[in-house]
Amino acid sequence: MLIESPVAYVGLAVLLVLILASVVTFIIKKQQGHSLSTQAVELDQRIRSWWWMMILLFGCLFLGKLASITLFMFISYLALKEFFSTVPTQHVDRSVLFWAYLSIPLQYYWVYSAWYGMFLVFIPVYVFLLLPFRRVLTQKAEGFTQAMGIIHWGVMLSVFCLSHIAFLLQVDTHSTASSGSSLVLLLLLTTQFNDIAQYICGKSFGKHKIIPQISPNKTWEGFIGGVICTTILTSQLAPLLSPFSFSQSLILGLIISSMGFVGDVVMSAVKRDLGIKDYSQLIPGHGGILDRCDSLIYTAPLFFHYYAYLYY
Amino acid sequence: MKKSLYKLLFFALWMKPLAFILIGLNIVRVGTLPTEGPSVVIANHNSHLDALILMSLYPLRIINQVRPVAAADYFFKNKYLKWFATRCLDIVPIDRNNRQLNETFEICNTALNNGQILLLFPEGSRGNPEELGKIKKGLFYMLKDRADLACLKIVPVFMYGLGKALPRGEALLVPFNVDVIIGKALVFPETSKDFVHAIGQTFQDLQSYCLHKGVFQELKDE
Incomplete structure (x- = not known):
């Protein structure tokens, strides 16, 4: 049954494409000998990374719903961490950022329990209203508006938008x-x-x-x-x-x-x-x-x- | 033997996964970390996590050779912390209140003579989050009489982000990615003044390799 599913067919096709890409990269590397151009090195790294990403993706899809949802939850977390590490934040924002991180397991729990209504409104309504309140509790108004804009936008991008991939499983x-x-x-x-x-x-x-x-x-x-x-x-x-x-x-x-x-x-x-x-x-x-x-x-x-x- | 096993397990099962999942490192290699002692790794100090993250950069095979120099008055203040500091970190304890500097230096030099890699924070204490404090001269006086100065590696490492993840005085760890920039080995200068200047300058230079431009405005030189 597993073998006959279209996922397996597409998986095979992806495998073939990756093998082809690896062979092409190997030939390019062979031609350039010891003095590899930066483009060749980057191409090589990219293809290797594609292998890992595809192994992770197909591995989790075959393992089942829980494994796949966990994978996407982890991806959301890494994305949000990258976003928060990149944008300017202040010391007082730390507690708000911590609460923002907590929205991830909850959002993916709604996905796992297939609670469609909650999945749709949790971040745009509840998290949206809660985070500014947490920032108010720090008793510091400086940078409030900017911080709330940045933090909520980050949660929308990394958690709300990306969690739609996981809800497709349901x-x-x-x-x-x-x-x-x-x-x-x-x-x-x-x-x-x-x-x-x-x-x-x-x-x-x-x-x-x-x-x-x-x-x-x-x-x-x-x-x-x-x-x-x-x-x-x-x-x-x-x-x-x-x-x-x-x-x-x-x-x-x-x-x-x-x-x-x-x-x-x-x-x-x-x-x-x-x-x-x-x-x-x-x-x-x-x-x-x-x-x-x-x-x-x-x-x-x-x-x-x-x-x-x-x-x- | 048993002592080193704690350290190995602590880094294999706890610190390395934590460095990957809760922190996430962007490592830029301008130079290379020394993998053999005697050598000294110096870094800027913003967080309790600094030494832990630096040590987690090392492969488990040589982690027992890597020892952070840390204040005994802080790490030995209660028995739980002392157990952790000696078993899991294997710190080189120095007494900050001891006026007999020679004793302090001797403990460190003995470790170096045993072929170990010392981690040191020349700013002394952690200071304000993501701010470079004043570089102390102690390290210069500790090393200056060593016979192997010419081949002793002193490698500077600049880290950005741990002061956001776990700053001084905070107990809550908030996940942040951290830039770790490994510099080239320093040449040991003639005077303590040159030494302090060279370290300060190197940390400044290494900042420019950080992924995040914001660093430039946030870091202030002493």
């Missing part, structure tokens, strides 16, 4: 072929594919800058190439992994590719504002969790609600 797909985990896979693969496609198209054909003040390496050619490639991939993958029809899959491809781009540039704007290159060094070759999940922050909730609108 939806009823009304079919035997697809399941919650196949929806997760569809979201993650299309979003990450879009990142890579936009990068490669930009590197190959990029001429006209799309948003130079925020992200100088992004081009119209990269963006449009990514949209085309991702929409094609989604139209093939979605009917296999989800109940989406062909035309619905095309729209999904457009949502993923365009909104993935938006997520990417939003998180780049934060980095540019703070004058940093990466959020952390957690994933060799990629940077931090937030560098890898920037587009997911946008695509996860939008994918979820597109699905919920059509099928829930």
Whole structure:
């Protein structure tokens, strides 16, 4: 049964792609000999990291719901930690940050218990109202407004938005072929594919800058190439992994590719504002969790609600 | 033997996972950490976690050779803390109130002579969160008469973020990522003044490798 599930088929396909990527990297390294270019080193690191990320993802998906939800909870935690470590905070904010961290296990408990209503309102309503109160209890007004804006935005990005990936595991797909985990896979693969496609198209054909003040390496050619490639991939993958029809899959491809781009540039704007290159060094070759999940922050909730609108 | 096992288990089962999960390190290697004694690692001091995080950078295989120099009056003030400081950390205890500096220096030099790697905080105490305090001269006088000065490695390490995670006077640990910048070995200077200046300057230089730009405004030189 496990072997026949579409998740396993897609897993095999990912395995083949990774093997191919590793072989190509190996050949490039062989050609360059001892004096490896920095690009080759980075490519090598990236592919290695992709192996680890895919092993973790598929491992947890096969282990089941609890393991998968725990994985996404941990990812949310690492993302929030990166965010709080990057943005300016004060000594008095520490207690508020601590409470903000506590929202993670609770939010993922609502996911685990499939409490849809609470999952939707917990962070935008309850956490939103509680954190400023905790800051008031510190009796220090200095920097209050700025701190609350920063902290709540961070919780929304890293906990609320990313937890939508995990809630996909709880939806009823009304079919035997697809399941919650196949929806997760569809979201993650299309979003990450879009990142890579936009990068490669930009590197190959990029001429006209799309948003130079925020992200100088992004081009119209990269963006449009990514949209085309991702929409094609989604139209093939979605009917296999989800109940989406062909035309619905095309729209999904457009949502993923365009909104993935938006997520990417939003998180780049934060980095540019703070004058940093990466959020952390957690994933060799990629940077931090937030560098890898920037587009997911946008695509996860939008994918979820597109699905919920059509099928829930 | 038993004593070293506590330390090994403490770092393997508790400190290393904690450094990864609750803290999260961004390590920048400008130089390399010494893996053989006698050598001295000096770092800026903001938190109780400083020594623990520095030690967790070392592979378990040589963790028993790495010993933090710490104040006996603080760490031996009750029996639980003393047990932890001697068993799990294996500190080199120095008495800050002892006017006989030679005795203090001798304890450290004996450890160095045994081929150990000492961790030292030349600012003395932890000071205000993420602020560089005044560099003390003690280390210069401790080392200056050593015969092996030419090959003794003194490696500076700058850490940013632990003063946010667990600052002085706070009991609540709040998770923050930490930048750890490992500098190049220092050349031992002629005078204590040069020594203090060199250390202060190195810490300043290493700050520029921090991931976070905010550091520049937040850190003030003495």
